[in-house]
Amino acid sequence: MVTHRESGVSGQASERRSQLDNREAAVFRLRLNLAISLRCDKPVQDEAALPSEMWRSRAVGGKLVVSPKHADFPALVAEALDWVFAYQFDLSSAAKQRLGLSTSQLVKFLKLCPEAWQLVQQNRVDAGLPRLK
Structure with missing residues (x-):
């Protein structure tokens, strides 16, 4: 198990034979758990605020390749998730106005990580918005 001291978020793996492979898998899961658990404020009102260079390099032709x-x-x-939260769970606005994707591409991407998709769905319900398919 690997734990992020400041947040207490952890990741673990034990399914591989190699201790090194398990550690790498645990660190990857820790990074994913941190991605789901922690938010950075994104300035919706700032028209100049852009997604990261990494995002822009992977969002090609309205699709995210990863x-x-x-x-x-x-x-x-x-x-x-930072942009979805900034747009108060309006995936269409986050996708089109900031992320350079179609709404369906953003949904497809978020569904690759069931925990992230569940987080979005629960926050939409909590905000009085309908669940998405």
């Missing part, structure tokens, strides 16, 4: 196993995946999940 594997859920890639090292960049947790950072991209965090960024998507």
Whole structure:
């Protein structure tokens, strides 16, 4: 188990034979758990605020190209969630106005991480918005 001291968020893995492989998997899961648990404020009112260079390099032609196993995946999940939270769970506005994606592409991306998708759905319900398919 690997734990982020400041937040108490952890990740663990024990399914592999190699201790090194388990540690790498645990760190990846820690990064994903941090991406889901912690938010950075994004300035919706600032028209000049752009997604990160990493996001822009992967959002090509309205699609986000990344594997859920890639090292960049947790950072991209965090960024998507930051913008979704900033737009008060209006995925369409976050996708089109900031992330350079269609709404369906953002939904498809978030569904790659069930915990992130569940977080979005629960916050939409809490905000009085309907659940998405």
